[in-house]
Amino acid sequence: MRENNFDLLRLTAALGVFIAHGSLFYDLQISSFFNGVYSIGSLSVYVFFFVSGYLNFQSWSRGPQWASFATKRALRIFPGLLVAAFVSVFVIGGLMTTLDLTDFLAAEQTWVLFLNYASALATQNDLPGVFANNPIPHAVNGSLWTIKYEIMMYALLVVFGMAFGLSRRLLVAAVLVSAAAFLLVKDPSLDEGAVTWRDFWQFAAIFFAGAAFNYIPVNQRHWVIPPMLVGFVIACTGTNLAVVQGGVFLCLPCVVFLLAYWRPLTRIRLRHDLSYGIYIYAFPVQQAIAEISLRHGLSKPVYMVVALSLVLILALASWIVIERPAIAWSRSLVTSFRRYLVTRPF
Structure with a gap:
């Protein structure tokens, strides 16, 4: 049986983003929390960053070598991202564009967006003739913008780890400085x-909070309940934007940490890790199905079920065909690299 629930939490976060976008793409409705400051989607992204900070701290601690760490992170992100960029632009975009396919493929904007997505920049988001009349017009894959920040967090973790060591004081300072700046x-x-x-x-505040929580012994996790409750009350009752956000920054990491080691959830076993695939495919699929549904008068529940079914199929294919083999390859490369470092003559 698994000792933690991080895979389940990531899956839940990915579905949270899907749900948040679902209503927005169909009829511009979105549920909000904490005096309208946060949606389930934005809170779910925080969950991703907290879990990432927690687990990547452990990864770095097990093998504090920047080349090995970078190899594992790159092969976790970019193979799936490259294929998702291709599917978003050339498959979904090609099927949904109002332009002739030849004109669509000849347009510079098409290729620029593909490269923009594949490189994890995600600073552009529209294709010629695609989703122009949707409730959220033109946006093709608006979820990818957070990935560059994830990569930046990895880089900071390596810099801190190599230059100073990932001490408790350093991580707490990183959290406080980042939160204060935000x-x-x-x-x-x-x-x-x-x-x-x-x-x-x-994102730095949440990511390094995740890293810092490694210094809290799992068997003493009950100590995070008081700050969690204080943060929740502040987030619910605060009338100032910064106060509400500060309450969420205090509450959410504690909630995720407690759920990560809540024993009843460990009985749920996941054979496949679909969270990344759901995250990188949901947006364009939902936009496409929303356009078709609104054009043909399909109800929101039908739209959501069809979109989720397609997203799960793509996520499963991404995991089995792209992500899992890339992870295995990264482990093989890292093992070979470490063996080379041990055996090379000096």
Whole structure:
């Protein structure tokens, strides 16, 4: 039996993003929490970053070598992302464009978007003649924008690990500085450009909170219940935006940590890790099915069921054909690299 529920939490987070986008793409409705500051989608993205920080701290601690760490992270992200970029642009985009397919493929914008997605930049989001009349117009795969921040967190983890060591004090300082920068600095210019620094700071706060939680013994996890409750009350009752966000920053990591080791959930066994596949395929599939559903008068439940079915099929195919083999390959490469370091003559 598994000792934790991180795979299940990631799957739940991926489905949370799917649900949040589902209503938005169909009729512009979205449920919000904590005085309208957060949706289930934005909270789910926080879950991803917390879990990533927690697990990648462990990965680095087991083998603090930047080349091995980078290899494993790159082969976890980019093979699936490359295929998802191709499917988003050339398959879904090619099927849904109102242009002649020859014109669509000849358009510079088509190829620019593919490269933009495949490189994890995701600073552009529209294709010629695609989703122009949807409730959320033009957006092809708007979920990919967070991946570049994930990669930046990996890089910071390596820099901190190599330069200073990932001590408890360093990680707590990283959390506090990042949270303070996000909550207190309100310069609008920080929200411009390929990297928006307010997003960087909020994700850094959650990611390094995940890393810092490794210093809390699992058998003493009950100590996070008081700050969790305090954060929840602050998030629910706060009238100032920064206060609400601060409450969520305090509450959510504690909730995820407690659920990660909640024994009843460990009985749920997942044969496949579909979370990444759901995340990278849901947006364009939902946009396509929303357009078809609205055109033909299909109800929202039908739209959601059809979209989820297709997304699960793509996610399963991505895991079996792309992601799992890439993970195995990365482990083989890292093992070979470590063997080379041990045996090479000096």
